[in-house]
Amino acid sequence: MKPELTLHQRTLTLTRFPVRKNETLQAWDAADEYLINHCHSMALEPQRPILILNDNFGALSCWFAEQGQVTTVTDSFITQQAIINNLNDNNLPAITIIDCLADLPTNPQLVLIKQPKNNRLLSWQLQQLCHLLPADCVVISAGKVKDIHSSTLKLFEKYLGETKTSLAVKKARLIFTTVDKSLAAPMPQPTTWTVPEHDLTITNYANVFSSDSLDIGGRFLLDFIPSKPQYQDIIDLGCGNGVIGIKAARLNPQANVTCVDESFMAAASCRENAQINLNNIDKFDVMVANCLDNFTNQSADLVLCNPPFHQNNTITDHIAWQMFCDAQRVLRQNGELIIIGNRQLKYHEKLNRIFTKVDTIGNNDKFVVLKATK
Ligand SMILES: C[S@@+](CC[C@H](N)C(=O)[O-])C[C@H]1O[C@@H](n2cnc3c(N)ncnc32)[C@H](O)[C@@H]1O
Structure with a gap:
């Protein structure tokens, strides 16, 4: 298994955490590649926050680390460690890494969401974002086609705003949501x-x-x-x-x-x-x-x-x-x-x-x- 992700004449070396001998699993997936390819031609503002939610082992955090003020939000200590190691291994600048219960930075220009396994976390995060995001913020989510059900899309519609999906590429799909601030509701209790x-x-x-x-x-x-x-x-x-x-x-x-x-x-x-x-x-x-x-x-x-x-x-x-x-x-x-x-x-x-x-x-x-x- 090669640990190199090459896209747009750029190569990142990415490993999972903990690093295992004879690792057979890649540190990124087709949904990461689809998000990176889709955002490639976007004009991003260097001083305005980019939010990345639920990155797995840091492919997205590393790719965007030099393109804006990146904050990565993850509930996983393992993900945090993978991101730190992969940023170091690729000589990339430090980014802000926070857990899901921390306050998010205000006025982000772009939010990238890797679909979490757990719909309760997704619902919670969408409600959190609806309070925070300015109406001009671009929100793109990505996941495996088999994990994106009509019930998943209903969560985006219910908690964040109008939602459309892309065509499937390598069994991954993107989800585009336009923020509708009128949907903001009190955050659910545990x-x-x-x-x-x-x-x-x-x-x-x-x-x-x-x-x-x-x-x-x-x-x-x-x-x-x-x-x-x-x-x-x-x-x-x-x-x-x-x-x-x-x-x-x-x-x-x-x-x-x-x-x-x-x-x-x-x-x-x-x-x-x-x-x-x-x-x-x-x-x-x-x-x-x-x-x-x-x-x-x-x-x-x-x-x-x-x-x-x-x-x-x-x-x-x-x-x-x-x-x-x-x-x-x-x-x-x-x-x-x-x-x-x-x-x-x-x-x-x-x-x-x-x-x-x-x-x-x-x-x-x-x-x-x-x-x-x-
Ligand atoms: C099957 S659940 C058990 C939870 C609880 N003990 C119970 O019986 O309801 C396994 C737990 O292991 C945690 N876990 C997974 N990988 C871990 C790791 N590498 N180090 C520490 N905890 C981990 C998960 O977050 C999850 O909470």
Whole structure:
């Protein structure tokens, strides 16, 4: 796989984050190329902001970095790191990178949106833009043809303004929207629901995993969280809204609990949920990170994990594998990793490669809960 994107006599070297040996996946897609080609002949004002939403690994941020005051908005720590690395590798100037809950710069001339996987995030972002954008701002979105449904276009019409689509090129399509300020409405509140059997009230920002209800995997894992007086340090890896880490903190009040996610909205939800559901948050910490990068070796007694099986729009098990390897490194001797997975994912085989002992501690028609001991 060649890491060079060449368009209009210009070449960028672009890699994903984290960089993997023998990477088979490109750091850009046909929708990025379509957006770049479409904007190529545009006269852009050097001093007026360009906003880029949901860039994957920085193709758009790098391409436009020298063409205006670029601000990239992403909910992903991994995307942030990829953008920083790719800007450096291509000797491009720094741009502003913010998360989806930060204030956007005013009076942008151009907004480029990569269609996110999650329609709740898209709706939230369109409503945010409707408040902010001047009527002369050009708004172009892009995505895979198979992901752009009439229901997607209705969201653009409902929250931002009149919307048209382009022809498909290499299975990608552009979406053009004319800003209609009369559609601006109060921003929606995060969704909140309860888990009565565990006495939890959980609130979720738009991009949080399973934000409309408790994930069935997460629900099953809740019943297998141990309580042991010897636990000093517990990690909820890939914490989402924090439901697992919060339950672990209740069952083990003596332990420090650290929740980790690569989504800024997940981390924000987890912090709010800890405030709502725990009497004491002194021993509860939330971090935005890629897996357990920068965690000290042999520093935890228990890692709990409901691993992801996709990155942006790509289905992959490499993140789960990195989480298992990181947990193995970060656990103390006799430390435990407890995970939940779909039966067919065969996480048992993976864990057996790196842990001394792997036991099945729960199962139902769909899931297994495994405990791997170091
Ligand atoms: C299946 S969800 C589990 C969420 C929550 N623990 C639950 O049980 O409902 C997996 C979580 O892992 C997070 N994640 C994905 N890649 C990650 C990475 N590289 N580092 C840290 N977290 C990641 C996702 O944002 C998501 O919140």
